[in-house]
Amino acid sequence: DGRVPARAMAAATPARSQRVFLNHLDSHCGRGYLSKCVVGASLEDLEEDEGEDENTSDAEVSNLKGGQRPKEGVYQVVGTLSKVESNKPSFAVETYAVSNISDELLSHLLECEIILYNITEDANQIEEATWAASALHTEMQRFETLKIFILISTIMSWAKSKPLDPEDSEIAFTDEDYRRRKSHPNFIDHINAEKLVLKLGKTNKRKFSTYVVASGLQYGAGEGILHYFFKMAWLSETPSIPVFGDGNNFIPTIHVLDLAAVLQNIADHRPKTHYIVAVDESMHTLKELIKCISKNVGPGKIKMIPRENAFLSKELTQSHLDMLLVNLRMEAMFLKDNFSIKWVAQTGLVENIEEILKEYKESRGLLVMAWQADDMGEEGEDDEEESENIEEAQELLDGIKQSMEQNGSHLDDQYVIKFTKDKLKTMPCRNQGYVLDGFPETYDQAKELFNLEDEDEEEEIKGRIPKCDKLITPEFVISLTAPDEFLKNRIINLPESVVAGTHYTQDRFLISLNLFRELNTEDETVLNYFDELEIHPQIIDVAKFEDPENRIIVKEIIKEIGEPRNYGLTDEEKEKLERKAAEKHLVKEAEEVAEQERKEAAERAERKEKWEEWNKRLAEVKRQEEELLEAQSIPLRNYLMKHVMPTLTQGLNECCKIRPDDPVDFLAEYLFKNNPEIESDKH
Incomplete structure (x- = not known):
């Protein structure tokens, strides 16, 4: 009747942006999740296919494919960081410095329509993930719209599952078998978290819907667990890359971007199936994976080593080794039949090693x-x-x-x-x-x-x-030039120990120099060849630099070709260096504090010594002054005792007897009348 299907009409309306929470945005699995994905995009892809399969009219197909649907509304990614000191990723709208379970964290979760918790890289996040799901479940009656909680778990919760058919070990597990799964002993907490999350989503699916994604071993974009082998192969420091055990164990895998596509499909489709296996179509063994890495990145050789030797590696954790040694065949039937995924590596790592190696080098800055x-x-x-x-x-x-x-x-x-x-x-x-x-x-x-x-x-x-x-x-061509006389003088001044047995002897050097001049005066020289390829040589005149060790010349070359683009440090190595630097800084600070205390103690001791010395000198000065005053006072005292005190004493006695009204005037008059000098003058 010419009507557009209901699903197409719904998709024709502008897609509203959705806010997505993801823990540990700075982890391997967390980089760039959904930040460039358009809300509802996976629905559009599916509708296009369905429209053509169901003989949709040309007008309707044109409406679906003609770009009339708005592509607005990408996912706004927010979340926490695994390390407080980590920088905010460019794709993140916001990051939260919440390091533990709290009401503050819950408030951030409530602001989001989709909550993703990845527990595949850090088992310590399991407690936070289950708390978050439980806390949201408690608050769900207040939700105005549906909230989706997705737990990104691991196929290790299937690791010890019994074969579907004991007589046919090649039969793969699918999503429908999830109730029969049996966890690896070291991943019991993971399966318990899965069961809790699924249970919480059954109460009110219109308010709070939960999903569990069982992810295969993740690779791509710089690599996660497989980085150990990529790095070893790239550095080429060993003649062969190790394979633990016989290497015949099958490892389910998935590219991190394909895992992100699975999550987007869940957010868009909101499927009725709530436990979803996320693995690619490959059925590769550990041996095949390591052999591919060695062949395309490193020495091309592999070496089988006993399983127990794997535990000697400091760069691989127990969790890493468990995943590398798992033996499990899995098939993601649900996502194949129901999701629209533009696969990055649908057939796995081995078949897509070229692109994977390219993005590995880009991600690692190689x-x-x-x-x-x-x-x-x-x-x-x-x-x-x-x-x-x-x-x-x-x-x-x-x-x-x-x-x-x-x-x-x-x-x-x-x-x-x-x-x-x-x-x-x-x-x-x-x-x-x-x-x-x-x-x-x-x-x-x-x-x-x-x-x-x-x-x-x-x-x-x-x-x-x-x-x-x-x-x-080559990317760069450097030509070092110098006059013949300069070169001859440099050779003459070389020590005999350096010249012996080389082409720097006088006869051999002159022959080589003449041959070089002949070759470089022809119409077609080696430098002409690179010029024609537009790899223009940089000409450096060595004679301009008085530098026997060529340090200045090396600097000139580095200006042309740039700094070395080598393998960077791992996060663990960076952390180790930072820890050493911090320890060194603390030791230095302690030494500075100790030195400052020593100086202050020495200054205090010096001040005390000077103070005591000063007090001694002051006491001596006082003693000397007292002795001087004592010596100076003796004649005066004698004079007073002889001439003044007798008369003064008599006057005081008379004053006490008479008690005049003005004792001072009386005493003055008495002293004047009875002055011994006046008496002697009278006689």
């Missing part, structure tokens, strides 16, 4: 080589393939011997180029980079080394400049 994908995974042959090439290798060795015999022990260019090219294609060169010093020397050598081997001759003639093999072509 040197990204965009041209790797063309030849990725073709290097590093298996042991079986190597054994088949023994005859070929023997032929090569015979050819080398014959060439050296004919050229006076000099290796022909074709072999030097072959060996150099093979080396440049190895994983260490592709991962860490390389430096070629002095080779290639000519235009032809450079062309032979870096051109694509299967380049069409017609294209080469037509385009004049053949395409280079970007897998091995």
Whole structure:
């Protein structure tokens, strides 16, 4: 009748933005969840498919696919951080410094329509997750709209499940078998949390709906548990990558972005099934996973080691080892049949290693080589393939011997180029980079080394400049130049111990110098080759720098090529360094405090000593003054005793007897009348 289906009409209205809470936004699993997803987008994808399958009219299909539906309303992601010092992720609208269960945390949860709790990376979050679900359940009567709680758990709660058919171990578990699941002993708390969350969602599904997602081992975007193997392979410090046990155990996996798509589908679809298995379609063993990583990232070899040896690794926790040693076949039937997922790695890690390795390098800040994908995974042959090439290798060795015999022990260019090219294609060169010093020397050598081997001759003639093999072509070319006299003087001044046995002896050096000048005066030089490829060489005149150790020249080169783009520190290594720095700072502070206290104590002791010395001197001065005063007072005292005191005493006695009205005037008059000097004058 020309009417648009009800679901299409609902989707045609602007999608309202939804607020999503996620714990530990800075974890591997938490990075970027749903931040770029449009609310209801998975419903639209499903409707498009259904519309075509059900012979929807052209007008209706045009309405669905013509972009008329608003794409507004992405998920607003908020949440907590696993570390207080972590920076707020760019995708997060808000982060909360809530480190424990509290009313404040509950208030943040109540502001969100969707609450996600990931307990796959940190078992300590189980308590908080179950508390959050219980607290929201208690408050659900106050909800104005439906709130969805999703617990991101792990397939480890299935690890000890009994086979569906004891006689056929290849039958995989599906979502429908979740009631039969039996947890790994170290993941009992996980399965208990799952059961509680599912129970809380049954009370009032229109107010509070709960889901449990059983996630496979997560990988991608910098890697989680598998980072241990990626890092070991990338550094190429060991000849082989370890596989614990026989490696034949099957590990269910899922890319973190595909897991995010599962969560978005749950939020959009609100399915009636509340326990959902989230794994990709792969059925890879531990051996296959590690072999793929080693082949495409590292040395290409694997080594089987006893399971117990795995526990010697300090970088792998008990939880990591449990997940790596799980043996479980699982199939995510529900999400295949009901969800619309644009898979990143539907067939698993092995089949998608090229893109996974690319995003791994980008996430870890390693040197990204965009041209790797063309030849990725073709290097590093298996042991079986190597054994088949023994005859070929023997032929090569015979050819080398014959060439050296004919050229006076000099290796022909074709072999030097072959060996150099093979080396440049190895994983260490592709991962860490390389430096070629002095080779290639000519235009032809450079062309032979870096051109694509299967380049069409017609294209080469037509385009004049053949395409280079970007897998091995250098990013930078540095040419160090100097006048002949400068070079000769530098060689002359070298110690004999350095010159002996090298091409720096006078005869050999002059021959090499003349050959170099000849090669670089031709019309086509090795530098011309790179110029034609638009890899323009940087010319540095060494003679301008009075620097025998070339430190200034190295700085000039770094300006051109940038700082080293190497493997960064892990969070654990950073934390360890920060802890050491903090401890060192505390020790330094303690030493400074102790030194300050020592100085203050010394100053106090010095002040006390000076004070005591000053008091001694003061007492001595007083004593001396008293002695001086005593000595000075003796004549005066004698005078007073002889001439004044007798008369004064008599006057006082008379004054006491008579008691005049004015005793002072009486005493003055008495002293004047009875002055001994006046008496003597009278006589």
